[in-house]
Amino acid sequence: MFLALRRAVEAALSDALGDLGLPTADLGIEEPPEGVDAVLASSVAFRLAGERGTAPPAVAAEIAAAVDPAGYEYVGDVEAAGPYVNIHPADAYYDDTLAAARDPEYGRLDDRGESVVVEHTSANPTGPVHVGRARNPIVGDAIANVLDAAGYAVARHYYVNDAGRQMAVFTWAYETFGENELPEPERDRADYDLVRYYQKGNAFLETAAEAEREAVEAEIESIMRGLEAGDEETYERVGAVVDGVLGGMRASLGRLPAEFDRFVRETRFLRDGSAAAVVERLRESDHAEREDGAWVLDLADWGIEKPFVFLRSDGTTLYTTRDLAHHEWKFANFDRAVTVLGEDQKLHADQLAAALEILGNDAGRLTSTFYSWVNLPEGGMSTREGTGVDLDDLLDESIRRAREEVESRLDTRIRDDDLTDEDVERIARQVGIGAVRYDVVSKQPAKAITFEWDRALDFEAQSAPYVQYVHARCCGILDEAGAPSEGTDAPSTETDAGTVGANALGTPEERALLAVLARYPAVVEHAAAELAPHRVATYTRELSEAFNAFYRECPVLSAEGETRRARLALVAAARTTVANALSLLGVAAPESM
RNA sequence: GGGCACGUAGCUCAGCCCGGAGAGAGCGUCGGACUUCUAAUCCGACGGUCGCGGGUUCGAAUCCCGUCGUGCCCGCCA
Numbered sequence: 173m174f175l176a177l178r179r180a181v182e183a184a185l186s187d188a189l190g191d192l193g194l195p196t197a198d199l200g201i202e203e204p205p206e207g208v209d210a211v212l213a214s215s216v217a218f219r220l221a222g223e224r225g226t227a228p229p230a231v232a233a234e235i236a237a238a239v240d241p242a243g244y245e246y247v248g249d250v251e252a253a254g255p256y257v258n259i260h261p262a263d264a265y266y267d268d269t270l271a272a273a274r275d276p277e278y279g280r281l282d283d284r285g286e287s288v289v290v291e292h293t294s295a296n297p298t299g300p301v302h303v304g305r306a307r308n309p310i311v312g313d314a315i316a317n318v319l320d321a322a323g324y325a326v327a328r329h330y331y332v333n334d335a336g337r338q339m340a341v342f343t344w345a346y347e348t349f350g351e352n353e354l355p356e357p358e359r360d361r362a363d364y365d366l367v368r369y370y371q372k373g374n375a376f377l378e379t380a381a382e383a384e385r386e387a388v389e390a391e392i393e394s395i396m397r398g399l400e401a402g403d404e405e406t407y408e409r410v411g412a413v414v415d416g417v418l419g420g421m422r423a424s425l426g427r428l429p430a431e432f433d434r435f436v437r438e439t440r441f442l443r444d445g446s447a448a449a450v451v452e453r454l455r456e457s458d459h460a461e462r463e464d465g466a467w468v469l470d471l472a473d474w475g476i477e478k479p480f481v482f483l484r485s486d487g488t489t490l491y492t493t494r495d496l497a498h499h500e501w502k503f504a505n506f507d508r509a510v511t512v513l514g515e516d517q518k519l520h521a522d523q524l525a526a527a528l529e530i531l532g533n534d535a536g537r538l539t540s541t542f543y544s545w546v547n548l549p550e551g552g553m554s555t556r557e558g559t560g561v562d563l564d565d566l567l568d569e570s571i572r573r574a575r576e577e578v579e580s581r582l583d584t585r586i587r588d589d590d591l592t593d594e595d596v597e598r599i600a601r602q603v604g605i606g607a608v609r610y611d612v613v614s615k616q617p618a619k620a621i622t623f624e625w626d627r628a629l630d631f632e633a634q635s636a637p638y639v640q641y642v643h644a645r646c647c648g649i650l651d652e653a654g655a656p657s658e659g660t661d662a663p664s665t666e667t668d669a670g671t672v673g674a675n676a677l678g679t680p681e682e683r684a685l686l687a688v689l690a691r692y693p694a695v696v697e698h699a700a701a702e703l704a705p706h707r708v709a710t711y712t713r714e715l716s717e718a719f720n721a722f723y724r725e726c727p728v729l730s731a732e733g734e735t736r737r738a739r740l741a742l743v744a745a746a747r748t749t750v751a752n753a754l755s756l757l758g759v760a761a762p763e764s765m
Numbered sequence: 766g767g768g769c770a771c772g773u774a775g776c777u778c779a780g781c782c783c784g785g786a787g788a789g790a791g792c793g794u795c796g797g798a799c800u801u802c803u804a805a806u807c808c809g810a811c812g813g814u815c816g817c818g819g820g821u822u823c824g825a826a827u828c829c830c831g832u833c834g835u836g837c838c839c840g841c842c843a
Contacts, residue, residue, distance in 0.1 A: 200785075202783090202784095202785070202786095204786070205785095205786055205787095205788095205789095206789080207786090208786065213785095213786080215784095215785045215786085215824095218785065218823065218824075219823090221823075222823080228823085253786080254786070255785085255786080256785085256786065296843070333843060335843095336842075336843050337842065337843080338842085338843070463840075463841090464840090464841080465841085466840075466841045467841090468840060468841085475768090476768090476839095477767075477768085477839085478767095478768095478839060478840055479840050480840065481840045481841045482841090483841080484841045485841060486841085488841090490841070490842080490843085491842075491843045492843085495843095514837090515769085515770070515836080515837050515838085516837055516838065517837095517838090517843090518768090518769060518770080518837075518838065519768080519769085519837095519838050519839065520838090520843085522768095522769090542769095542770080542837095544770075544771080544836075544837080545836075545837075547836095577805070578805095581803095581805075584799095584804085585803070586799075586803055586804085587802090587803045603805085614778085614779090615777090615778070615779090616771095616778090616779085618770060618771065619770095619771065619772095619778085620770095620771070620835085620836060620837090622777095624777095627776090627777065627792085630777095630791090630792075631805055632791085632792080632805060632806095633790085633791045633792070633805090633806095634777085634778080634779095634790070634791045634792085635791090635805085637805050638791090638805070638806085640805085641803080641805055641806070642806095644803070644805095645802080645803060645806085648802070648803060649802050649803095652802060653802085702782075706779085707779095709779095710779060710780090710790095713779085713790075713791090714790095717790090720806065720807065721807085723802080723806080723807085724806085724807055724808085727801080727802065728802055729802045730801080730802075743802090764803080765803075765805070
């Protein structure tokens with residue numbers, strides 16, 4: 173609704189200014205501050221005051237009078253308020269919102285006929301996912317969800333770095349050390365089991381004597397050469413380790429849940445010759461140079477002073493070279509590509525984009541978006557060094573605290589819905605995991621986070637449970653009223669769509685809630701355009717506040733007649749909208765708490 | 766040294782892309798509201814030189830320049 177209103181206001185203002193003989197380049201449309209009773213406003217009068225030779229308020233009055241609301245959908249009263257032109261929506265705006273927001277698909281935008289591949293996480297398969305890396309799947313999954321809702325055909329990819337030195341070290345260590353040389357695994361799962369070999373191998377390399385280390389390095393190098401040459405036996409050796417660790421990591425990520433349509437292996441681009449072909453094409457470009465036996469690209473034209481090595485002096489490819497082949501493959505299969513990366517990858521991403529252009533691609537089809545590191549109060553997290561908090565530990569602890577919370581409330585519950593043990597467990601899981609996801613996704617990715625248990629797992633205010641509680645309240649009211657529960661198509665006499673108008677919703681709290689609900693599709697649009705899912709999180713908070721104000725002031729079940737019917741419809745609309753918004757964030761919407 | 770990001774209330778953060786209406790939340794502190802649709806809620810009070818200095822503008826947290834602080838990165842790692 174909001175998107176349509178905004179377009180209508182643009183047309184109405186533009187036409188009015190045209191009639192007055194004023195320029196229409198900048199309409200100054202904005203959302204008024206809190207406390208102003210208007211949905212949209214324009215500050216254009218400031219800019220036209222000079223031209224008109226009068227004060228802004230006079231111009232604003234002139235413009236307001238020149239707008240004819242009748243000709244534009246959803247545009248109601250237009251009035252000057254000091255130097256501003258305030259726009260109030262017509263009744264139809266609220267009527268249509270009340271109807272549309274009860275559609276389970278509310279907030280899904282029209283199909284754009286455009287495909288996007290979202291690559292995220294892509295953590296090296298070296299061990300369990302830790303909290304530092306968890307920002308990637310949480311943000312990445314939400315970005316994919318938002319793009320999907322915004323009408324793109326989305327594919328979620330995990331790029332598996334199975335060709336680098338890390339994997340060669342890992343494979344050697346796995347084949348060399350025995351169970352009796354290793355500590356007990358922290359969990360009974362492949363990633364926890366195998367990471368011990370990786371850590372043992374790295375520790376060995378750091379402390380081994382010169383001669384011993386050289387022998388090992390020779391072995392590691394032979395594995396890397398085997399991969400580069402497309403040697404089947406080497407693939408099988410490395411693959412055994414990669415498959416095992418990745419299986420465990422997928423289990424962790426699946427708990428969030430973050431799932432992928434496809435795991436794309438780096439070695440694929442070695443085996444099919446596309447990485448080698450990229451090297452050949454780059455060598456022929458005007459930007460290629462030979463330096464100390466290696467091949468580099470001069471990217472000065474892209475503002476990157478350092479030469480970018482794409483072929484080692486021993487003739488082997490580097491990670492970025494293979495990533496070029498990877499991205500050309502993406503371009504061949506999708507219209508756009510989005511990659512979610514840690515901020516340490518910024519230079520790499522710039523080099524990648526420049527090299528893609530040299531190869532003749534439109535690098536504008538690739539958007540890289542970055543997130544800052546998650547640190548512990550005492551420092552960074554590293555799989556190799558075995559420092560950091562595992563994602564599994566964080567989720568377990570969060571669920572444990574949530575369960576404690578649910579159980580402590582059982583005695584004082586007003587609602588007599590007799591939660592079973594299964595209910596308690598379900599709620600604990602929904603709230604516990606939701607709290608972690610929400611805490612991460614609600615912040616701008618560019619800002620660094622210091623992970624603190626108590627803060628991440630605060631179940632009050634500005635948190636997932638705060639929003640989830642609103643959903644549960646909606647469900648409680650609708651359930652009490654005999655409305656169908658979510659996901660069923662059974663018609664309801666009380667909340668039947670189409671027959672309820674918004675005219676019975678006249679209190680400020682009801683109007684404010686409707687106005688917030690109307691904005692949801694615009695939030696999806698904005699979040700998708702900016703790849704900024706935290707905007708959806710901010711929105712869920714605004715929606716929750718508006719709902720709680722309504723809840724406080726407007727009794728639903730004890731209301732009568734048209735008021736009751738309209739309020740039930742409003743609650744149904746709020747429930748659908750909050751559920752849809754939470755689902756974009758990957759946060760569960762509990763029906764009771 | 767160079768590049769990129771970040772700096773808003775005691776703490777954690779929105780707002781910045783696209784400049785406009787006394788700068789908004791939450792946590793914490795203090796004071797209120799459960800015989801009423803779930804109090805994981807709500808209401809009120811206290812709390813801010815939007816890092817600092819310039820510039821552009823009728824108007825700057827928002828745009829530009831400089832500066833300080835923090836983080837990340839800087840050719841044969843990924």
